[in-house]
Amino acid sequence: MEVNQYLDIFIEESKENLQTVNDQLLELERNPKDLTIIQEIFRSAHTLKGMAATMGFQDLADLTHKMENVLDALRNGEIIVDTLVVDVLFEAVEYLEAMIMDISDGGQGRSDVTAIASKIEAIESGKMPVGADTERVQSDSQEKPIEYYLDEFETTVLQEAEATGYHLLDITISLHEDCLLKAARVYMVFEVLERAGEVIKALPSIDELENEQFESSFSVLLVTQEKGENVQSSISKVSEIEEVVVTPFSLTGTGGDSPLPEQFEQPEDDSCHPIEKPAEANGVKDQVPDTSGKRASGNKTIRVNIDRLDILMNLFEELVIDRGRLEQLSKELEHKELQETVERMARTSGDLQDIILNMRMVPVDQVFNRFPRMVRQLAKDLGKHINLEISGADTELDRTVIDEIGDPIVHLIRNAIDHGIESPDERAGKGKPPEGTLRLHAYHSGNHVFIEISDDGAGISREKVLSKAIHHAVITQEQSAKLSDKQVYELLMASGFSTADKISDVSGRGVGLDVVKNTIESLGGTIDISSVFGEGSKFSIQLPLTLSIISALLVKLESDTFAIPLSSIIETAMITPADMKDAHNQKMIDFRGRMIPLIFIKQLFDLKGKGENDNYPVVIVRKGDKSAGIVVDSFIGQQEIVLKTLGEYLSEAFAISGATILGDGQVALVLDSDTLIK
Incomplete structure (x- = not known):
């Protein structure tokens, strides 16, 4: 083969x-x-x-x-x-x-x-x-009888067949234990049965038999004119058949010398008649009866190679670029019929975009399902008792994001188990239950997915973090007094920073968190840390639903066009020079009661142009709890763009996360607002 x-x-x-x-x-x-x-x-x-x-x-x-x-x-x-x-x-x-x-x-x-x-x-x-x-x-399992559940139609067929002199046979077929192709043997048995008469019911169901969802035995109810011994002989000729047991079957409970199954009391809705079948005649233990009363629908899914989906996505990205070009041409030509056609095309391609993106979405369960065994083993190695609680595993993410997010979560879980959750003796001394709890929670919010890893362990010591940060010259003594708890916890993600007194085989809390942060930010996401000392910690990861096609605001800076992802924008505004304040050699504005810095892109990128303006368009962007205003020349409007990487040669370009091709064929750079705020 x-x-x-x-x-x-x-x-x-x-x-x-x-x-x-x-x-x-x-x-x-x-x-x-x-x-x-x-x-x-x-x-x-x-x-x-x-x-x-x-x-x-x-x-x-x-x-x-x-x-x-x-x-x-x-x-x-x-x-x-x-x-x-x-x-x-x-x-x-x-x-x-x-x-x-x-x-x-x-x-x-x-x-x-x-x-x-x-x-x-x-x-x-x-x-x-x-x-x-x-x-x-x-x-108890052996004594529990196995039941045939017959619907009204099946019951009627059996009654008419019995009344007209047909044989009703309950047949149990056992395959060899080393039978490799069970579905093929079932198919051959059913060919024999269909030549002999008509199969009314199978236990397990037909679908389960075809998918080999049974052990080595299955049973059928057969209506036939053949004698039981003849049917038994025909089935026995099929290879890899261990045993064939044929028993007379009757709805009335009479006829034949063998003990017959008894009909249970009829349900109130008169729609389904469970018929009990003795367990010892079946030879299949703990089978779940088919209570549906009809054959289940077949599987309507197919497997598609991810490479084909990538090709489909690339082709659609080209279509989005051409759609933008057509939209611009229709506006320039002011041709009514062309504009109507382009609008219909835009709606259709929008629906197509949703379908293609959904095809690439997979549940985070593909990442989460590896963690229970890992937690079990780590807890055993460290002598700890840990209960892992997983929720939101059906939350979906783009396949590209799923492939990258596994290792950072593994690292955070290992940190929580090793240096977050205390040993049973330590927990008992603190009045906590001996079993620690580790929670893994995923959920959607807008165009993002949040994944939270939290524990009820020792939490993060602010003093310990600051002491190590000062010792390693990450911050000064004066700076440490001004930092909020959130800013202190962010120090954990500095390169090589660790609060662990010793490095274990599992990991030290803080070791490698810079790698976790870099990986998440490379996916367009962010990570946030919160903790209460003595009560536990929570790491919250925010990720975009997809990385390829995003909504962005197009802005103009001199003759160049730039794109800012909508996911990071709070709002837009127009300000005057009088609205600007000076603080620490930085232009600031009052945004809803908070002073936020202004970022002049033209100065940052050294774009030549006119100096002072009467009005300044500003895009307010946010990263976590930090905000800033990006000053531009003008707003163009919102547009779906295809995000393309700049390649290795330009990968270090400051504050640029990628590029896109506009409708007029020009390239627009995509601003990285997170880097600008940082």
Whole structure:
């Protein structure tokens, strides 16, 4: 088989299955007696094993098979869930993730798994007797009957078939445990069944069977004129079939020598008839019955390579540039029909822009889902008890931002765990609960996404920060007395600054925060720190929804046009020389009761032009709690622009974050208001 054409799909689906295993293992550690969690882990591991074997990645398939053995023993109550078992399974997942990463980098997923394999085999060979509680849960699970839920139509079909002399058969098919292509075997079984009669119901549902969302057994209700033994013989001829059990089925509870399922009391709405099926005839444990009464709709999503979305985005950016050119030409020509056509095109392209941008949006859950296991391991290494609370994981961000934001958040979380949250003994001494809380919260606000990392730990000591800052000559003793708490906390993000008494293997609070800040600012975002000493700290990250197409205000400076992103603008104003004040050799204005500095771009960029004016257009911009007024010659208006980088050669250009192409083909530079304020 030519596997290369399926490789991308295999890698993506393998990552999804491993993430499911990872999430469910964390849940299993919290609820060790919940057998449905083990079933879910087993299902994902089995799917991964089958895909790996089909694609020829044998090391991956072998390790997953060993995991399956332990999971099967857990499922059957031969091993109890404890920290040792969960630790080994997590370690196995790490090996599997490394193999998948190797495959995605062009390798064959080969790895020396001797160490982890021996640990798994040791757990498997040292099977312990099941505890009383686990035994009770297992017993309850086995005694719970599995039900067929029949809607009114299905019930009518079965009644008419039974009345006209057709055989109603309840058939349970068990596949070999090492069956690799379960969906293919199900398809072959259904071909046999459809030749023999008509399948009325399947358990699990048809969709679940097609997607291999079952273990090794499934059941069907068949209406046929064939005898049960003939149907059984035909199905048994399909390869990799372990067992076929055929039982007579009746809605009335009579007919046949075998005990028949009983019909439950009819619901009030008369729409669905649950039919109980004995668990021992099915052989599938803890299956969730299909309560929908009808077949679920198919999957309506497709996988698209991110490179194709990038190409689509680039093409649309060119379209936006041409749209701006057409808008300008239509105004110059004053052609009514052309103007109407351009307006319709603008509306259509605006809708298209929303769709394309939404296609690139992915939930921050793709970043957040790696943190629970990381927090668990760090807490264990440091001897701390930490409860991680995640909210807003469905908040969406542009894929480009998602790819870059992971490492800064990891660093902030590691800092919070290492030097933010105290040890259980320290917390007890302070009257706090022994378990610290780490919160990860994401939410939308306007055209931005905010991600907050907060803890209920020791907080940040103002005196300690100032002492270190003075010692390292970051500030003077006189300056330290004038700084607000917010300004003090910002010192933590100075290059190489740290308040940690010693550098640990995890990280010291403050070490590397300059890198975190630089990464976030390179994405057009900001980071804000707040803290209450003894109660905890919060790092708030503000990020733009997307980086490529932004709304901007176009302004004129002499013969040049500049763009200022709307996201940083508070408002615009007109001032006179009389409104200007002098303070510390800096021109200032009174903006709503606050004195803010004026920035004269023409002087800053050494643009030649006339001197004093009677009126000055000013753009008021903001960065965090700081504001400034950018003085320009005139306002042109608001426009959607395509933000392009200046390339490495001009990457150090002061206060310029990029450029855009205007409708007349000219290049306009995009001002970096954050740098200007700083």
